[in-house]
Amino acid sequence: MARGVYIHIPFCHQICNYCDFNKVFFKNQPVDEYIEALGREMEMTVAQMPEAFTNIETIFLGGGTPTALSAEQIEKLLGLITKHIPMSSVKEFSSEANPDELTIDKLQALYNGGVNRLSMGVQSFDQSLLEKIGRTHSNEHVYETIQNAKNVGFENISIDLMYGLPGQTMEQWQETLERALALKLPHYSAYSLIVEPKTIFYIQYAKGKLHLPTEDLETDMYSVLMDTMEAHGLKQYEISNFANEGYASTHNKIYWDNDEYAGFGAGAHGYLEGIRYSNVAPIKKYIETVMAGERPLLHEHEVTADEKLEEQMFLGLRKSAGVTHEEFETKFGQPMLSIYKEIIDQLQEEQLIELDSEGIRLTRKGRFIGNEVFQRFLVGE
Known part of the structure; x- marks a missing residue:
């Protein structure tokens, strides 16, 4: 039985240099057709295995960038979600967001559509580092967007931060932490940079043009992260996540508990009825398959008993508990x-x-x- 639903929005107005998720530039893409296909995939899947969707606790919009959509497209998407996914037991409804895209009308559309948690990709408060990693927002965007979100009614707001970035110093990292914590948000995530294949950074790294902090410095940055969060009263409930009491991410906990969840969208992954699966990634292929009345499955794998044991241990140990x-x-x-x-x-x-x-x-x-x-x-x- 699934505890959560993940919905993938593969569109971006800007591709970050470190990102290896399935994504495309927004311009000239069949966005409206994609949203319709998402609705159809949800409808088909729930109809095929209704018992798996009787106790959904969380929904998560990820990407790509869900806030690349217009307010009208967001309204359409959320309407399809609430139409096809049983919502009676949903407690947490999250959306990823970029600070420079989250206009007031989009915030209102998200809030009115049932989203009650925002996860914003801030990464750094150092403008030179933001430019290096391909981010387009400024600190002013972050401050303004968070205030606008609170004005609309959002209380559960999280921001993502990154360390181990090219050329990043300890001083830059400490300043980012200070600025982030000054916002007094209930949740923070902080990840070390991993240079993944098929990214701009990977190409630079292969050419010897990506100058990363030493392993010792990255270790020190993680140590400072843990100590600083603790000093500000935030509990580390997972290797990379910190929260006030009652604000730990329920959706991410589903993954670490090794429980089942549905994944919808191009390139999305899911785990239903003992089978881990992935969807086709090309957007055109995804739309064509779904609108032809088929689930857009690329790969299915029945998880063995040994694999379930392994996953329980290496996923569960990510949690502080x-x-x-x-x-x-x-x-x-x-x-x-x-x-x-x-x-x-x-x-x-x-x-x-x-x-x-x-x-x-x-x-x-x-x-x-x-x-x-x-x-x-x-x-x-």
Whole structure:
């Protein structure tokens, strides 16, 4: 049974240098046709497996950039979502947003359409770094948009920040944190830059033209991040996420809990009825397939019992609460230690995880090398 719904909007007015998600420039794209196809895909999928959609807790609009759409297109999209997705149990309805695109009419359209959480891509408060990574907004856009969002009625607002950017200094990172926290928002996400294939940064990196901070400096930036957030009363509930009480992202928690969710749109991924799937990515192909009455599936994979165990561990350990004995035994019918005792003992000895009567979780030391810890739970590692 799905707990959440992800809806992919692949359109952008500007392509960021680090982004590897399925996206295209907005201009000359069949945006209205795409929105219609999204509605059709939702309708078909819910009709095929209605029992999977009886307890949807969250909906998340991602991209691309959902706020690349016009206010009228946003209204149309939200109308289709609320028409085809059972909304009675939805508590959190989020949309990603760019600060320089989120006009008052778009904010009003989102709010009136049921969206109650905004996740804004701010990344940095240093204009030179914003230009390096391909962002087009200014600090003034951020301040104005957040105030406008509050005026419209939004209370649950999050911003994304990035560190380990090309040429970024510790001083720039600390200033970004200070400016971000001065906004007194209830939620912050902060991610280190990962140079992904098929991005502008990857091309630059391959040519030796991308000058990144050292590994030690990036580690120090993460340490400063954790300490600064804690000093401001924000709880780190996941490796990269910090929130006031009651404002942790329910949608993202679905992923880390290894629970099921539906994915709609070109290139979207989902996990329904034990099957992980991905949709076709080309927009024209997606529209043609859906409007012909077929789900636009590119790939399906039935998750094996071993894979479910692995995913429970490496996804769950991203959470500060870690993986509890109770949730593990409830899902798999056997104690966690009956399967992973040797690995857990080794990681404890290395002071990378801690074990108690509740479960296991990363130590502070473990958070710095989380991916290495996660790999230890993979078969064959």
